[in-house]
Amino acid sequence: MRPTRTTVLLTAGLVTLLGVPAAVAAEAPTTLYVNNYAGSSCSDGGPGSQAVPFCTISAAAKAAAPGQTVRIKTGKTYDEAVTVNSSGAPGKPVTFVADGPVGNPVILGKEALTISGASHVVIRDLYANGGIRISRSVDVELERIRTVSPTTGASLVIGDASTDVRVSRAVLYGDTRIEGGAQRTVLGRNEIHGDKHEPLAVVDAPGTVITNNSVSLGCGTAVSLSGGSTGSAVFNNVISAKNLSVPCDAAPGRGGIAVSQSAADGTRSDYNLIAGDFQAGQVYKWGGAAYQDQAAFHAATGQGGRDIVAPSSGEAGTKAVDSADATAPGVLLTDSKGYPVADDPRVPNTGKDGGYLDRGAREAQDWLQSVRLELDQPWAPAGTTVKATATAVSAWSGPLTYHFSFGDGSAPVVTKERTATHVYSAPCACTATVTAYNDAGLKDSAGAQAKVTAPGPLTAGFTSKPFLPTAEDPRAYVAPLTVEVDPRNSAAPWPVQQVDVDFGDGAKERVSALDPVRHAYAQPGEYKVSVILKDAKGATSTVVRTVQVAYAASGYVAVDPFRALDTRTAGAPIQAGTATPVTLPIVYYSSGPSHTAGATAAVLNVTVTGATQDTHLNVWPSGQPRPATSNVNVRAGGTSSNTVTVPIGADGKVLAQLNSGQGHVVVDFVGYYQPNTGHRFDPITPARLADTRTAGGALGGGQTRTVKVAGVRTIPPDATAVALNLTSTGATTQTHVIAYPDPKRRPATSNLNPEPGKDKSNQVIVPVGPDGTITLYNNAGSTDLVVDAVGYYRDSGLGAFFTPVAPKRLADTRTTGKLAPGMTTTVSGLPADAVGAALNVTATDTSDAGFLTVHGYGTARTDASSLNTRPGDTVPNHVITPVGDGKVSIWNSWGGSNHVITDLLGYFTYTRP
Structure with a gap:
């Protein structure tokens, strides 16, 4: 029958065999500080105050007096060899502790910590990479330390006649040695991982107590006492032999506990658990004799009567539970993690006198494996009774206490029941929580959201x-x-x-x-x-x-131009009356937001060639009605191109349709506008950047010409792209011209199609290349080129966003009368805050050769041309222009009269609409 908790007295384990002095009340000690952080104002010659701390632990150790506590800032390694030779007084030790978050130790570098000639010293929460040496010291306590084996020697050495040294709740990597006449050393609740032949060796150290430790063994003997180590005690330890891929050599073999004949006098050993394969050695050696099993060992020595020997190290955890001696010397009632002794109800209490202390460094606990909280009314009006239900899973399914908090400032409900009810008095977005506690004080929490609304009718809104x-x-x-x-x-x-x-x-x-x-x-x-x-x-x-x-205001992103459609090589000519879809592929780049996955509008260069009749081409967003506008006008048998800015349909396409006849269409993708990315635009008064008629001469077939654009005229040096009007004149043959940024990477696209006897224009947007330049290429014959800038794009500065619109006709002089030579027409219908516009301007019914200049209303006109007119031809051009007061002005040169048609493609504003 299981004894009750009241009848099992674990407190007896607090009394050690060796009479270790108990702590007595002391006055609150003064505190010294160590902080090696930059900016801490530390000084090893200072007072060690919080304002002026010591920089090193060594300086604090020299200055520490009885009853003082040295608080050492954690987080940075202390690369120093520390020697502690301070002396406290009974009840007034010199104490070294970590100053930082719980669980963060003080870290020493590769040098060892030496405690030499010291007395009444306490060190807690220290990670010693170079090991620890204790010599000629009295009443030293090490708690929650961690050691790593140095290159040579053991990781922890206690020797040179040191007395009353206590090491508890430590993790010791590397061999531990107690030697040289050390007396009354106590090791309790430590995890010891040996890396040589003797994880824990006691030599000439009488009165050593080894209780409730977990020792991991490779080869050699886990716990050995030799020399004059008489009167010692080995209790409640768990010794686990590691599984080795290579068996131990015959010489060291593998052993659990070994006590030499010289150390056996007065030494006791019991309630130890030894698990693993010991075929290559002996489980016990005592007084010079070896024993392979517990029964033989106990019969011969009278020791180990309640030892457990298991063939597998995997059995150590289960057999250690509730089976130790709570009255053994040096027993601690909290384990290596600070958890209290706990009674596992699933396991019989086989410890001494029916006790339930576990063997080894750790106590099995009723771990809370999961906690969940559910509300029966997670969304309800204030005044509704809400029921909270907790579901907790613990290892032992023991009794739990629940603390329910409903997140509205009301007092928590503490109960043994899994449910609690609550009435919220006011609307809130509250987080209800539950914390479950077991008898050992272990806890876990969970939460659930409560949406508490105002009472009243359901009222839709959006x-x-x-x-x-x-x-x-x-x-x-x-x-x-x-x-x-x-x-x-x-x-x-x-x-x-x-x-x-x-x-x-x-x-x-x-x-x-x-x-x-x-x-x-x-x-x-x-x-x-x-x-x-x-x-x-x-x-x-x-x-x-x-x-x-409406379309969103967007920034411009230039891409390496690519051909999206060419009916000459793929498909048939497009027919009048039939809308041809043009798919605009999503273009991804290796980094950055340069792509067309969220574009509002595309910038295209559209060419019509091989037309069977005089005709014009419309381009508009897929899914929308065909607008009464035009983009490219072409003569039968001729070739004509124009830049087109067009919104993209919801399906990622635009539509193209000829007004009459049939012809081939070539579509080159040169850039796009997209919200939340791209470059902003600044319109400028048209400015001439190059004219080969006056500088450099005509551009021959296969030749290139570099034109400086960034940092010229009113274009800033940091411009990323420029909007240009490109005009050809004096062409000797039909050809095409390409404008591009990188002279080493000419795209297989075109921007302008010059013809003999015709001045032709097209507006282009070109990224700025090396050294602020662009490159012009002529394919055949020769032609003069004129380059006029109308604006630029850049990342910095104010800049304007572009808002595309479904193509819309703003003005048509065919209904109001021709534009005479030297006259200006005003086109309105733009937003009042527009600073620029993208237009398609078409001249038709022209009486003589000339040109049109488009500029912002109310601004001075320049000599730059926006399109060149030709008698008998209908000539369109894409025009980006400044805007004034929601209007633009179009001036007709002295060449002849024209009808002028103005279509809106989009507009620029400094603020998002």
Whole structure:
């Protein structure tokens, strides 16, 4: 029958065989400080105060007086050889402790800690890499220390007639030796890991007590007493032989406990557990005789009557539980981790007198393996009774005490029951917690969220905002015109179980939680969005609101140009009346947010060639109606190109359609606009950067020309890309011109298609290359080139964001009258805060050759051209221009009269709309 806890007196174990002096009350000691951190103002010549601490432990050890405590700052290694020769007084020791978070020891470097000629010294929480040596010292206590075996010798040596040294709750790596006439040494609750032949060797050290230690053995003897080590005690230890891949040599063999004949007088040994394979040696050696099993050993010596010998080291843990002698010399009632003695109800109490002390350094505990907390009403209005239920799993399934806290400032509920109820008096987002305690004081906690709402009816509500790609997740695909509808601002006293969202464009979505939902619209506009909620009580509520959907303001990202479509090599010519989809591949780079996964608009160079009729090409976002605008105009049999800035459809495509006839289309991808990334734009008054007619001469076939752009005129040195108007004149043959950043990497794309007898223009956006330059390449014949800058992009500075729009016609003089030579027309319809615009400007019904200049309304006109007009031709050009007061001005040169058509592609603002 199991004895009750009241009848098993473990307190007897506090009395040691050797009469170690008990601590007595003392006055609060003064404190010295050691801190080797930079900025600590430490000084080894100082007072050792907290304001001016010692830099080294050695300095503090020299200064310490009886009753003083030396607090040593943890966190940095102390690379010094420390010698402690201080002397305290009975009841007033000199104490060295760690000053830092619990569990953080003081770390000594490779040098040893030496305690020599000292008395009444206590050292706690020390990690000694170089080992510890104690000599000629009296009343020394080492607690929670850790040693590592040095290159030579043992990791812990107690010798030279030291007396009353106590080592407890330590982890000792390397051999431990007690020698040289040391007396009354006590080792208790230590973990000893030997790395040579004798993990724990006692030589000529009478009265040594070895109790409740866990000794790990390789080869040799785990615990040996020899010489004059009489009157010693070996109790409650666990000796585990390691599993070795190579057997021990015959010479050292493997042994558990060995006591020489000279040490046997008055020495006692019992309640030890020896586990493992000892075939290569002997379990016991006593008085010169060897014994292989416990029965023979006890019969011959009278020792070890309650020892346990197990063939496998794996059995040590289970057989050690509740089987030790609580009255043995040197017993400590807290283990190596500080946990108290605990009675495992699953195991019979086979310890002395029915006790339940465990053998070895550690006590088996009723560990709390998991704790969970559930609320029956995790979402409910204030005034509702909420029931909390705790589920705890412990190793022994012993009795537990629960502390419930409901997170609203109310007093905790302490109970032996697994449940507790509570009424929240006010709305809150509270965290309820439970902490479960067992009889040993071990604990574990868990929490659960309580959403306490205001009483009242279910009332639907929602907010809406554009959902944009972010720098934190730069490669996630986000379609343009994606809107997030968030119903979490609804008044919902009870859990919402169903949310129905009608996005107003025919799309609907149902979800089962009050969470945001997202939808990509096909085109901008105003939409009636409705949200219907249904809660756990069956109540419903509806809200309808108008949501404005528009493209987001974006930064520009240039890419290495690539060909996205060429119907000459893939597919057939495109036909009039049929929209041809152009897929814009997502382009990923090895690092950074440079990609097109969340682009709002693409910048393309579009070329039409081989047209069977005079015609024009429209380019617009997929999923939207074809706009009444144009991008490229071409004569039958001719080749014409233009830069196109166009929003990207929700499916990642744009559409292209000829107005009449058929022809081949080439689409080159040169950049894109994307929210939360890219470069901002600064428009400038058009400025001429190069003109080969006046400098350098025409560019021949296969030739390149470098043009300095960054740091020139009003373009700053840190510009990352430039917007240019590129004009060819005097071409000797049909050819193409490429503008690109890196002279060593010419892309297989084109920007301009010069023809003999025609001045042709195209606007391009080119990244800035080495030394602030760009490179121009002419494919065939020769041609003069004129380069006019209209703006630049960069990372720094204010800069403007670009907001794309579905292509929109702003003005058409065919309905108001021709623009005469030398006259200016004003085009309005831009936002008042726009500082720049991307336009497609087309000249048609031209009477004579000339050019148009587009500039900000209210600003001075320059001689730079935006497009070159030709009689009999319809000529478009992509134009990025400054804006003034929501307007732009278009001036017609003295060449001839023109009709001018202006289409809006997007606009720039310094602030996000």
